[in-house]
Amino acid sequence: MSAVELPDIRPTLADVARVAGVSTATASRVLNGFAKVRPETRDQVKSAMIALGYARRRAASLKDVRRTGSIALVVCEKMLQVFADPYVARIAAGMTKELATAGAQLVLIPMSSTEDYPASIVHYLADGHVDGALVIGMHGRYPLDLAWLGIPVVFGGRPVCDEDSGQYSYVDADNRGGAEQAVRHLLASGRRTIATIAGPQDMVAGIDRLLGYRKAICKADGIDDSLVVFGDFGLASGDHATARLLERRPDVDAIFAASDLMAAGALRALRRAGRRVPEDVAVIGFDDLPVGRRTEPPLTTVRQPIEEMGARMARELLAMINGPATPPSLVFDTELIVRESA
Structure with a gap:
């Protein structure tokens, strides 16, 4: 008679999280020893581990x-x-x-x-x-x-x-350096009211590209938060963000968008508002995606070797x-x- 392979019934990290009443991500942070966890949450997770007899799965090699x-x-x-x-x-x-x-x-x-x-x-x-x-x-x-x-x-x-x-x-x-270079190019071409459509601030690319923009602007005329709007790296968000920006700052003469898709959305909003690119408003994107070569006009961008x-x-x-x-x-x-x- 052949042996029957029993199912693996060891408790999992998800089981620990469920018993502790926290998310799997929070339970993972406790196991990895991250400091930014409340003491009571840490105690809940550790108690659940003991109650379930949980042990990490580690490959020997x-x-x-x-x-x-x-x-x-x-x-x-x-x-x-x-x-x-x-x-x-x-x-x-x-x-x-x-x-x-x-x-x-x-x-x-x-x-x-x-x-x-x-x-x-x-x-x-x-x-x-x-x-x-x-x-x-x-x-x-x-x-x-x-x-x-x-x-x-x-x-x-x-x-x-x-x-x-x-x-x-x-x-x-180099997201930060690329963004700074883009804004310096706009400043060198005589643009003075330079806005940015920043990416999500829970992603490093969004954070660093905004930091690069701020660094270049700070060296010139200082930061003006009314010139900062946010998108999700997608085309529609670039369109919507530009429309909001033009309502708030009709004097804008340049936009650095943290992605090519948002830059394409910005071009669409500017065209709808009757603004000429680059005569009235210059636009720079980030990524060098194929869409940037097909926009009207073709898009200046920061290339990363994807x-x-x-x-x-x-x-x-x-x-x-x-x-x-x-x-x-x-x-x-x-x-x-x-x-x-x-």
Whole structure:
């Protein structure tokens, strides 16, 4: 008689969170020893761990684990935004090309940007279905409990984790320097009332691009918060933000948008308002997406090497899978691409 394989009934991190009455992300922060957790919450999680007999799942060695040949691409956005954003397609293309040379395949896992991590996704990543994970689009949350997952992870963009981000592997672009260069270009061309459509402030790209704008403006005439509006990196948000901006500051003569899609939305709003680009208002975007070459006029933008960044993320992850590797903190240079819009 063959042996019957019993189901794994060990308590999971999600079980601990449920018993403690907190989110899985909060339970993960307690397990990782992050300081920014209330003492009473920490006590609740620890009590739940003891009551359930919880223990982290740790692989003895990455080399001892059966390889699946699959790599997860975890995109922390809603499904519609995942497929609407050309940035995701381009970075995935770079990853796929690099992984193909190693005989690995990419598995797309959209994960809505809520505070809690869906238990099904956490279990999928931890239960041996993939050899590692590439994570993009993090929204202001601490990363998954990497030790509990037992797989290597590389992030696209520096995680928003304050002083703890140094322990994680990530590949990023010089968002702050690129934004500063764009605004300096506008100042050098004689523009003086320069606004920005900033990205989400729970993402490093949104934070750093706003900081770059502020640094360049501060060196010139000082910060005017009435010239700062916010979007979600999408086209519609750029349109809406520009309409609000023109109502508040009709004297604006330049706009730095923190993404090409928001810049394209800004062009649409400016055209509707009867403003000529670049004669009345100059516009600069960020990313150098194909959409910027098709706008009217073609879009001046800050180029980040998206496909190359995706390939480097995949390369670093493969190195971590194949042997001990120091977590990289790689930042790619950006480049200002001047076209007709500014």
